[in-house]
Amino acid sequence: MSPENRLPKIAVILGGKNGMLGRALTTAFAAAGVRAVPASHADVDYLDADALDDFLEAQQPGDDEDTADLCLVNTVAYTQVDQAEDQPEEAYKLNAALPAQLGVVAAERGHKLVHFSTDFVFDGAKGAPYVPTDATNPLSVYGASKLAGEEALLSLDVPGLLILRTAWLFGPGRMNFPARMIELAGTRAELNVVDDQHGSPTSTTDLAALTVALAENGASGLLHATNAGEATWHELAAETIRLAELPCRVNPIPTSGFPTKAKRPPCSVLDIARTVQLAGYTPRPWREALAEYVAGLRNESGGR
Ligand SMILES: NC(=O)c1ccc[n+]([C@@H]2O[C@H](COP(=O)([O-])OP(=O)(O)OC[C@H]3O[C@@H](n4cnc5c(N)ncnc54)[C@H](OP(=O)(O)O)[C@@H]3O)[C@@H](O)[C@H]2O)c1
Structure with a gap:
C-alpha cells in the first residue's frame, strides 16, 4: 500500500518570483502537480498582515476544499550576511518578525507553513555535523535574526x-558563490579562497525537490535539508572552476x-539523517548537483 500523499493542492511561495530558492520551489511544486503561486513584494506587502490575509483569501481553495489544502512557503529573508551587521533592524524585520507573523496568519487561517532557516544559527564549535537538536549560538546578526524567526x-x-535549515545555496536565478567564482x-589568473570554513553546499533545485518530498510525506518540525557531503569554500570554488574548465588557479587561504x-562558523555542516528518513531518499552529493x-x-x- 502506498503511503498517503499529503501534498497541498496550492502552494503560495513568498519570494517565488525573484528569489533563488523561491523560483526552484515554484518549479518543483508545479512539477509535482501542485498549483504553485509565486509571489513577490510587488504582489503583496508581506509584512502587512491584512494585505497578506486578502492575498491568501484570493488564492483560497474552492468551496469543496479545506484551508489545509493551501501551504504557505516562505523563502523571503534578508540574506546579505555582512550587510546585516549594519542593518540589524532590516534583518530582524524580514528574518524574525515576518516568519512570526506568517505563523500567526497560517495558524488563524488553517494553512500549512514551510519556512527556511540557516546553518549560521550554529557557532561551529562542535567541529562535527550538527543535528537539529544541537544547541545554537549564532555568531552574526543574520544568524541571530534567523534563529529568532x-x-x-x-x-x-x-x-x-x-x-x-539549509546552507550554502547555489542555483539559477541570482548571483551565488559558484557563479561569482566563475x-x-x-578576469583573474588566481583566486584566493578560504579553506578553514566547512559547510554543506546545496543546490536550490535539489532542496526544492527535497522540500516537496517532505511535504508529500507529511514531515513537520525542525529539520536540516542540504545535498549530501561537505566542503570548504576553497573546495567548492576549486570544483566549480574545474567543472567550468577555466584557466584559473584557486589558492587556499585561512x-x-x-x-x-560578519563572523562565520568554522564548521556548520548539517546532519541530514532524520530528513533522509522522512523524505525516503538521500539527496545526491553536492558535486553532482554542482556539475549540473x-x-x-x-x-x-554558449559553451564558454
Ligand atoms: N542563500 C544561501 O546561501 C542560504 C543559506 C542558508 C539559508 N538560506 C535561507 O534560504 C532561504 C532562501 O534564500 P535565498 O538565497 O533563495 O533568498 P534570496 O534569493 O536572497 O531572497 C528571497 C526573497 O527575499 C526578499 N528579499 C531578499 N532580500 C531582501 C531585502 N534586503 N529587502 C526586502 N526583501 C528582500 C526578496 O523577495 P521579492 O521576491 O519580493 O523581491 C527575495 O526574492 C532564506 O530563508 C535564507 O535565509 C539561504
Whole structure:
C-alpha cells in the first residue's frame, strides 16, 4: 500500500518570483502537480498582515476544499550576511518578525507553513555535523535574526509547521558563490579562497525537490535539508572552476586572510539523517548537483 500523499493542492511561495530558492520551489511544486503561486513584494506587502490575509483569501481553495489544502512557503529573508551587521533592524524585520507573523496568519487561517532557516544559527564549535537538536549560538546578526524567526515560529501552535535549515545555496536565478567564482575566474589568473570554513553546499533545485518530498510525506518540525557531503569554500570554488574548465588557479587561504564584517562558523555542516528518513531518499552529493548547475551556466553562455 502506498503511503498517503499529503501534498497541498496550492502552494503560495513568498519570494517565488525573484528569489533563488523561491523560483526552484515554484518549479518543483508545479512539477509535482501542485498549483504553485509565486509571489513577490510587488504582489503583496508581506509584512502587512491584512494585505497578506486578502492575498491568501484570493488564492483560497474552492468551496469543496479545506484551508489545509493551501501551504504557505516562505523563502523571503534578508540574506546579505555582512550587510546585516549594519542593518540589524532590516534583518530582524524580514528574518524574525515576518516568519512570526506568517505563523500567526497560517495558524488563524488553517494553512500549512514551510519556512527556511540557516546553518549560521550554529557557532561551529562542535567541529562535527550538527543535528537539529544541537544547541545554537549564532555568531552574526543574520544568524541571530534567523534563529529568532525559528524560535518565534516554534513558540506558536502552527499545525504541521516545517522549518528547514539549509546552507550554502547555489542555483539559477541570482548571483551565488559558484557563479561569482566563475565570474571572477574570467578576469583573474588566481583566486584566493578560504579553506578553514566547512559547510554543506546545496543546490536550490535539489532542496526544492527535497522540500516537496517532505511535504508529500507529511514531515513537520525542525529539520536540516542540504545535498549530501561537505566542503570548504576553497573546495567548492576549486570544483566549480574545474567543472567550468577555466584557466584559473584557486589558492587556499585561512579565514584571517579574508576578513569579513560578519563572523562565520568554522564548521556548520548539517546532519541530514532524520530528513533522509522522512523524505525516503538521500539527496545526491553536492558535486553532482554542482556539475549540473555549472553545465547549465555553460550552456547559457554558449559553451564558454
Ligand atoms: N542563500 C544561501 O546561501 C542560504 C543559506 C542558508 C539559508 N538560506 C535561507 O534560504 C532561504 C532562501 O534564500 P535565498 O538565497 O533563495 O533568498 P534570496 O534569493 O536572497 O531572497 C528571497 C526573497 O527575499 C526578499 N528579499 C531578499 N532580500 C531582501 C531585502 N534586503 N529587502 C526586502 N526583501 C528582500 C526578496 O523577495 P521579492 O521576491 O519580493 O523581491 C527575495 O526574492 C532564506 O530563508 C535564507 O535565509 C539561504
